Amino acid sequence: MSEAVAQQAEEQEPEVDLSIADKVIDKYIDLPGNLMPVLQGVQDAYGYVPRKVADYVAERLNVYPSQIYGVLTFYAQFHLKPRGRFIIRVCVGTACHVSGAPRIVETFFDKLHIGHAETTPDLRYTFEKVACLGACGMAPLAMVNDDTFGKMTVQKVDEIIAEYNQRPMK
Amino acid sequence: MVNLTIDDKQVTAPKNSTIYDAAKINGIKIPILCHDKKLKPFGACRMCLVEVEQMRGRQVPACTTPITEGMIIRTSTPDIIKARKMVLELLLLNHPIDCPVCDKGGDCDLQNLTYEYKVNANRFSDEKFHHEIDYSNPLIERDMNRCVLCGKCARICDEIVSFGALTFISRGIETKIGCEFEGSLNCEFCGSCVSVCPVGSLLARPFKFKARFWALTNQKSVCGYCGTGCNLTLGVKDNKVLTTVYDENQGFHNGQLCCRGRFGYQFINSDKRLNTPLVRKNGSLTEATWDEALELVAARLKGAGSSAAALATPRLTNEELVLFKRLMETAGSANYDHSAGYAHAALTEGFAKSFGAAASPATILDIQKSDLLLVIKTDSYETHPVIGFEINMAVKNKGVKLNILSDKRGKLSKLPDAQTLVHTPGSEIAVINALAKTILDDKLAAGTAAAIPGYADLEKALAGFTPEAVAGQSGLAASAIKRLANDYAKAEKALILFPIGNAYPGHNADLASAVANLALLTGKLGTEGSGVLCMAEKNNSQGAVDMGFYATSGLNAGQIMDGCASGAIKTLFVAGENPVVSYPNRAAISAALDKVEFLVVSDLFMTETAAMADVVLPACSFAEKEGTFTSVDRRVQHIKPAIRNIGQSRTDFEIFGQLIAKLGGQAPATPATVFGEIAASAPGYAGMSYASLGETGAFAPVAVTAAFVVPKTVAVEPAAGKLALVTGSALYHNGTLSQFGEGPMHVCPEGYLELSRTDAAKLQIKENDLLNVASAIGSTKLKARITPRMPEGVLFSPYHFGAAAINQVWSGAPVTWVTVTK
Numbered sequence: 001m002s003e004a005v006a007q008q009a010e011e012q013e014p015e016v017d018l019s020i021a022d023k024v025i026d027k028y029i030d031l032p033g034n035l036m037p038v039l040q041g042v043q044d045a046y047g048y049v050p051r052k053v054a055d056y057v058a059e060r061l062n063v064y065p066s067q068i069y070g071v072l073t074f075y076a077q078f079h080l081k082p083r084g085r086f087i088i089r090v091c092v093g094t095a096c097h098v099s100g101a102p103r104i105v106e107t108f109f110d111k112l113h114i115g116h117a118e119t120t121p122d123l124r125y126t127f128e129k130v131a132c133l134g135a136c137g138m139a140p141l142a143m144v145n146d147d148t149f150g151k152m153t154v155q156k157v158d159e160i161i162a163e164y165n166q167r168p169m170k
Numbered sequence: 171m172v173n174l175t176i177d178d179k180q181v182t183a184p185k186n187s188t189i190y191d192a193a194k195i196n197g198i199k200i201p202i203l204c205h206d207k208k209l210k211p212f213g214a215c216r217m218c219l220v221e222v223e224q225m226r227g228r229q230v231p232a233c234t235t236p237i238t239e240g241m242i243i244r245t246s247t248p249d250i251i252k253a254r255k256m257v258l259e260l261l262l263l264n265h266p267i268d269c270p271v272c273d274k275g276g277d278c279d280l281q282n283l284t285y286e287y288k289v290n291a292n293r294f295s296d297e298k299f300h301h302e303i304d305y306s307n308p309l310i311e312r313d314m315n316r317c318v319l320c321g322k323c324a325r326i327c328d329e330i331v332s333f334g335a336l337t338f339i340s341r342g343i344e345t346k347i348g349c350e351f352e353g354s355l356n357c358e359f360c361g362s363c364v365s366v367c368p369v370g371s372l373l374a375r376p377f378k379f380k381a382r383f384w385a386l387t388n389q390k391s392v393c394g395y396c397g398t399g400c401n402l403t404l405g406v407k408d409n410k411v412l413t414t415v416y417d418e419n420q421g422f423h424n425g426q427l428c429c430r431g432r433f434g435y436q437f438i439n440s441d442k443r444l445n446t447p448l449v450r451k452n453g454s455l456t457e458a459t460w461d462e463a464l465e466l467v468a469a470r471l472k473g474a475g476s477s478a479a480a481l482a483t484p485r486l487t488n489e490e491l492v493l494f495k496r497l498m499e500t501a502g503s504a505n506y507d508h509s510a511g512y513a514h515a516a517l518t519e520g521f522a523k524s525f526g527a528a529a530s531p532a533t534i535l536d537i538q539k540s541d542l543l544l545v546i547k548t549d550s551y552e553t554h555p556v557i558g559f560e561i562n563m564a565v566k567n568k569g570v571k572l573n574i575l576s577d578k579r580g581k582l583s584k585l586p587d588a589q590t591l592v593h594t595p596g597s598e599i600a601v602i603n604a605l606a607k608t609i610l611d612d613k614l615a616a617g618t619a620a621a622i623p624g625y626a627d628l629e630k631a632l633a634g635f636t637p638e639a640v641a642g643q644s645g646l647a648a649s650a651i652k653r654l655a656n657d658y659a660k661a662e663k664a665l666i667l668f669p670i671g672n673a674y675p676g677h678n679a680d681l682a683s684a685v686a687n688l689a690l691l692t693g694k695l696g697t698e699g700s701g702v703l704c705m706a707e708k709n710n711s712q713g714a715v716d717m718g719f720y721a722t723s724g725l726n727a728g729q730i731m732d733g734c735a736s737g738a739i740k741t742l743f744v745a746g747e748n749p750v751v752s753y754p755n756r757a758a759i760s761a762a763l764d765k766v767e768f769l770v771v772s773d774l775f776m777t778e779t780a781a782m783a784d785v786v787l788p789a790c791s792f793a794e795k796e797g798t799f800t801s802v803d804r805r806v807q808h809i810k811p812a813i814r815n816i817g818q819s820r821t822d823f824e825i826f827g828q829l830i831a832k833l834g835g836q837a838p839a840t841p842a843t844v845f846g847e848i849a850a851s852a853p854g855y856a857g858m859s860y861a862s863l864g865e866t867g868a869f870a871p872v873a874v875t876a877a878f879v880v881p882k883t884v885a886v887e888p889a890a891g892k893l894a895l896v897t898g899s900a901l902y903h904n905g906t907l908s909q910f911g912e913g914p915m916h917v918c919p920e921g922y923l924e925l926s927r928t929d930a931a932k933l934q935i936k937e938n939d940l941l942n943v944a945s946a947i948g949s950t951k952l953k954a955r956i957t958p959r960m961p962e963g964v965l966f967s968p969y970h971f972g973a974a975a976i977n978q979v980w981s982g983a984p985v986t987w988v989t990v991t992k
Contacts, residue, residue: 051351058350059958064337065334065350066324066335069350069351070337
């Protein structure tokens with residue numbers, strides 16, 4: 001590996017504390033079929049599944065690293081890149097779409113300077129378009145982590161961002 | 171057997187067959203892309219759809235549907251043909267039609283089926299894939315644009331190779347085959363995935379653009395690397411071996427090969443091959459005629475008596491070894507040996523005493539039929555990878571229990587439920603004795619054991635080897651030793667495997683006896699799935715032993731080297747061996763070869779040893795020879811020339827024959843004549859002839875006369891502040907020959923020093939740091955490899971390499987104490 005490439009890899013993958021993964025793995029180590037709970041556990045703990053953690057899980061569970069990657073890419077629930085502290089999800093299902101969801105999405109893109117499934121460099125926000133959140137009566141709908149915002153407007157986008165900019169990162 | 175009807179034909183097939191298997195054994199072809207007879211049914215491609223009347227004519231995949239009594243199956247109704255055509259149309263929707271430049275052209279299942287089903291138009295249209303082609307390694311090219319997602323590569327890598335380099339990534343239309351985190355292939359490079367790929371997604375890069383598939387002549391042969399005896403098909407064009415061709419019906423291994431077998435053939439047609447005889451004139455080797463060179467050698471050998479000696483590589487054929495022995499006898503010398511003199515001792519001394527035969531009382535076929543495998547050293551996988559595949563399959567498919575006794579962990583330790591007992595280096599014989607002691611103490615010995623000669627002596631000698639006593643020196647828990655002894659003794663069928671070779675001096679006669687004692691004590695011998703398999707290093711190591719090409723009344727290899735140094739040996743004939751690299755203590759070997767008056771080397775290459783010679787004779791590779799090789803389990807196989815001799819090279823058979831004639835002896839005309847003599851004299855070979863060997867070869871049976879032999883144990887004294895270096899084989903190499911195979915050298919080009927993470931942290935060593943390794947006899951520089959498999963305080967280094975060679979620090983002891991500095 002050339003120095004530049006090595007440096008780049010370093011930047012992409014910050015040092016991770018494997019003792020956190022150890023705790024999760026220790027909990028499930030004797031359980032048959034433990035790969036899914038372990039991967040879910042480490043994702044909960046780190047917010048995503050860092051490559052080093054995936055490799056470490058492979059070593060400890062004696063599962064091929066490739067197989068772990070196969071599982072991680074098969075399920076939408078796993079994330080391989082760091083995720084924001086606040087996950088903004090805007091519904092683009094039929095009901096929301098007809099009540100103006102595309103404009104809500106565009107506004108978030110403009111304000112946060114990120115696109116779908118992307119994360120702001122300060123790791124505060126991750127934005128996702130989702131198919132349906134199951135509350136069509138409140139269309140157009142947005143969610144920030146577990147908070148729900150119904151009858152969204154372009155103005156409310158500013159308010160939401162202003163509010164969550166004040167929230168602590170931890 | 172189950173009765174069923176396929177295409178209006180009454181047929182029978184074994185129970186548990188699938189429709190596909192039943193059709194196949196009855197000569198009915200069902201098209202398929204995702205099936206390989208070695209792999210579990212998968213049902214990915216949907217090409218094998220058939221109609222089953224009992225299922226109301228529904229179309230079912232033949233490869234995953236089990237047969238039932240009275241089933242009525244139709245394999246090619248108009249509806250089925252229509253369905254298959256559509257499957258092909260859908261596959262071709264994304265598959266690029268770049269057949270003119272695809273190396274798979276002519277050998278491509280998709281191409282052949284498209285032609286067969288006349289899919290000349292496509293009703294659908296879609297974009298092709300735009301996956302990046304992986305050119306990151308020199309052996310395997312991955313073009314996922316051509317992939318049909320049959321999954322065979324990922325399955326073979328898991329089910330047989332047990333490496334798991336490839337997997338399905340993502341899902342739906344985005345699914346592709348790849349490595350973790352979309353990285354490049356970093357695996358064993360056995361090429362199994364390439365061999366089963368039905369399209370041109372996985373290609374052997376060394377063969378790219380070399381020849382169209384149909385331009386090759388396929389020549390069957392036997393691999394010239396390790397002692398497994400794998401069968402090969404060489405793809406030949408214009409007297410050049412251009413590739414190895416996969417044949418799923420070849421050999422016990424069904425065409426399965428390792429990196430060196432599949433990608434290591436380039437030495438045959440290497441530019442570096444010696445083309446003419448060379449004679450040293452005024453200090454430098456100059457080209458000479460065969461007559462001149464052979465005259466010189468004959469003059470030296472004539473009447474030389476015991477001042478002449480010979481070393482041969484066990485890569486020569488049985489016939490050549492017999493002739494070489496005869497040449498030395500004609501010269502009046504009994505000084506001949508192979509494999510450094512000690513590397514065959516497990517067979518020639520150990521088994522010879524314990525079993526009354528210098529051969530293994532088990533075969534490779536026993537591995538999958540056993541209940542429990544006890545593998546001594548994880549290196550068994552690296553030394554004999556295709557035997558390793560058999561172990562993988564035994565453990566993963568047949569539920570065979572795997573126990574490993576080793577000085578480090580390894581690939582085999584990762585198999586499901588494998589129990590690895592990691593002992594301190596050099597303590598294996600003591601541990602095996604402790605196993606025997608436990609078997610005696612726990613009354614687990616077979617009733618027949620007490621009647622075997624030497625029982626009382628063994629019982630007495632084992633008194634000090636209680637698990638508790640051995641626990642201390644071996645670093646193992648006494649309970650673990652007891653558990654293993656119980657598991658081994660109580661298993662209905664159990665097989666012990668251990669590798670031998672130049673790099674494993676600890677795997678000597680004593681280890682062989684210790685292991686034999688276990689089998690004899692418990693009666694795990696002589697039945698299917700039980701026994702002991704000693705895995706000799708080179709392709710004809712067992713043959714060299716069977717032909718008696720080792721010191722019996724004369725000097726052994728070590729003594730020959732001493733004789734060279736002292737001046738007692740004046741003429742040394744080395745055929746194919748490269749002692750400068752492959753024998754321990756390089757400085758001493760070089761000095762001895764320097765001292766010897768006249769050194770003749772016949773070899774394919776200008777090796778480190780040949781460079782010191784007075785006469786160098788260009789020899790032929792296995793691909794140019796006729797003769798027989800005997801594998802580790804005494805399977806005798808016949809090889810025929812696949813190509814004509816390269817340059818002026820001659821087979822060692824011709825060289826020895828011509829020399830015998832020059833010495834006034836009678837040289838046999840053909841290898842077949844010599845094999846006739848072998849069949850008449852070598853134990854177990856009786857009744858064999860080239861014709862009777864056929865394509866699969868024949869086993870030379872091993873008749874066991876059992877005796878208990880007390881093995882000597884030498885306690886390894888740790889040296890304060892030093893690390894224990896153990897030598898061995900690297901997965902990609904075998905002996906020193908693989909240095910001339912491009913494939914192995916692409917993957918593993920140089921020696922290295924493996925060390926544990928703990929030691930690396932202590933010595934502040936990073937991966938690839940250049941380390942100075944020093945022992946009492948010398949030092950060398952090796953790159954660091956930090957691996958989780960090494961225990962603290964233990965180092966591993968492979969021995970194959972001429973540059974930065976480990977025999978500069980390794981004196982031939984099983985454990986060398988070294989210091990490591992940056």
